[in-house]
Amino acid sequence: MRLIGGVAVAAACILAGAAFAEVAPQDVKIVDGALEMALTDKAGDPVAGRDTFAGRKKGNCLACHMVTSLLDEEQFHGEVGPPLDGVGDVYSAAELRARIVNPKTDLPDTIMPSFYHLGGNRVAEQFAGKTILTAQEVEDVVAYLLTLKE
Amino acid sequence: MKRLTTIIAAIAMLSGATYAVAELADNYTSYKPTDKANPLDEVISGYEFRIKSTQETQDDDFENPAMLTLDVGLEEWETAAGSEGKSCADCHGDDPMESMKGVGSTYPKFTEEGDHRAFRNIENQINFCRTERMGADALKYDKPEMLGLTIAVRHADRGEPMNVAVDGDAAPFFEQGKDMYYTRYGQLGLSCAHCHEENYGNYIRADHLSQGQTNGFPLYRMKWQGVGSTHRRFSGCMKNIRAVPFSKGEDEFLALELYTSWRGNGLPVETPAVRN
Numbered sequence: 001m002r003l004i005g006g007v008a009v010a011a012a013c014i015l016a017g018a019a020f021a022e023v024a025p026q027d028v029k030i031v032d033g034a035l036e037m038a039l040t041d042k043a044g045d046p047v048a049g050r051d052t053f054a055g056r057k058k059g060n061c062l063a064c065h066m067v068t069s070l071l072d073e074e075q076f077h078g079e080v081g082p083p084l085d086g087v088g089d090v091y092s093a094a095e096l097r098a099r100i101v102n103p104k105t106d107l108p109d110t111i112m113p114s115f116y117h118l119g120g121n122r123v124a125e126q127f128a129g130k131t132i133l134t135a136q137e138v139e140d141v142v143a144y145l146l147t148l149k150e
Numbered sequence: 151m152k153r154l155t156t157i158i159a160a161i162a163m164l165s166g167a168t169y170a171v172a173e174l175a176d177n178y179t180s181y182k183p184t185d186k187a188n189p190l191d192e193v194i195s196g197y198e199f200r201i202k203s204t205q206e207t208q209d210d211d212f213e214n215p216a217m218l219t220l221d222v223g224l225e226e227w228e229t230a231a232g233s234e235g236k237s238c239a240d241c242h243g244d245d246p247m248e249s250m251k252g253v254g255s256t257y258p259k260f261t262e263e264g265d266h267r268a269f270r271n272i273e274n275q276i277n278f279c280r281t282e283r284m285g286a287d288a289l290k291y292d293k294p295e296m297l298g299l300t301i302a303v304r305h306a307d308r309g310e311p312m313n314v315a316v317d318g319d320a321a322p323f324f325e326q327g328k329d330m331y332y333t334r335y336g337q338l339g340l341s342c343a344h345c346h347e348e349n350y351g352n353y354i355r356a357d358h359l360s361q362g363q364t365n366g367f368p369l370y371r372m373k374w375q376g377v378g379s380t381h382r383r384f385s386g387c388m389k390n391i392r393a394v395p396f397s398k399g400e401d402e403f404l405a406l407e408l409y410t411s412w413r414g415n416g417l418p419v420e421t422p423a424v425r426n
Contacts, residue, residue: 056355060355062355063354063355064354075356076353076355076356077353077355078352078353078354078355079352079353079354080349080352080353080354080359111340111344111345111348111349113337113338113339113340114339120334120335120336120337120339121333121334121335121336121339121393122335122336122388122393122394123336123337123392123393123394124336124337124389124392124393124394125394127336127337127392128337130337132337132338
């Protein structure tokens with residue numbers, strides 16, 4: 001009994017914690033191409049981020065971008081966007097976060113989707129009111145991109 | 151022919167790409183757009199973006215699976231239907247390859263005077279003949295009989311340049327289609343132009359992006375394991391960007407069909423083409 005109670009309390013804390021710590025898409029503020037505040041208070045996990053990055057039903061970033069270090073593991077890298085080799089040297093976490101959350105803030109005509117942003121035209125029902133990636137998935141992808149150093 | 155690859159390479163460099171961009175085959179065929187207002191410098195069929203084996207399947211009528219659908223259409227052509235007991239052949243002659251010359255390359259367009267005047271693609275014109283002249287039921291979009299008849303009409307113009315008119319009464323449809331072409335749709339928020347104007351020649355994961363031309367439709371597509379219409383393809387592209395597609399055969403897709411066909415004016419009709 002005590003054990004179950006303890007687990008329940010712990011679970012409630014995690015749930016409450018997640019609910020409290022997440023920045024909602026409409027509250028995101030990108031300033032000068034950067035989003036300083038992390039979207040969650042759980043540090044991004046680069047390993048999970050790598051899978052979100054490559055997963056076709058997740059970020060599917062490889063649809064448009066090439067990453068040399070993934071060439072052996074993942075087939076078919078896209079050519080629509082620039083290769084992301086070395087982005088971890090070039091950009092800060094805040095800049096990468098902004099780029100993923102809503103690249104249209106700086107590049108209004110870009111083809112790159114806004115991964116943590118609501119709205120859109122004729123959005124399919126199953127995706128309506130949802131962001132492409134969750135707040136934690138964005139943090140994980142940022143953590144992964146920061147590992148891409150030349 | 152080299153020019154396009156150079157342009158693509160230049161764009162790739164601007165966007166920071168430092169690795170080799172896959173090039174189109176050296177010998178691909180392009181055409182000058184017939185209208186100066188066309189935003190494309192060269193118009194290129196989707197055929198040119200497919201691998202050789204896919205092209206060869208299209209080139210050989212005995213290998214091309216869509217030819218079976220053409221046969222379905224030729225049979226339907228001669229089959230009487232509806233309260234008037236008439237077939238297409240009763241009004242248009244036994245051989246659609248003769249009587250339908252100069253027809254398929256000009257749709258969508260306005261047809262019929264009086265009360266029945268409307269903007270139609272080939273499918274809608276076929277259904278108009280069926281319901282108004284034959285007293286028969288409309289055929290369903292993307293069913294074999296409809297695909298077969300549409301292929302028959304278009305196939306009569308195989309090799310002829312696409313030639314849709316966008317002036318006069320068609321102008322509002324043209325404007326609507328153009329608007330749609332540049333509108334972002336779906337959760338991914340992409341427009342047709344993002345993929346088919348700005349990125350043709352580039353790979354989007356495993357897919358080699360073409361200009362999204364319509365000159366091969368209806369066509370056999372390996373992924374479908376079957377034949378499909380222009381509107382089915384539009385619908386698929388919209389679903390891929392997580393959007394609610396417009397309805398097949400309705401005004402929005404007719405407008406988009408007119409606009410995309412105009413972007414390909416000058417390209418030879420390939421119906422029925424083969425794609426992957």
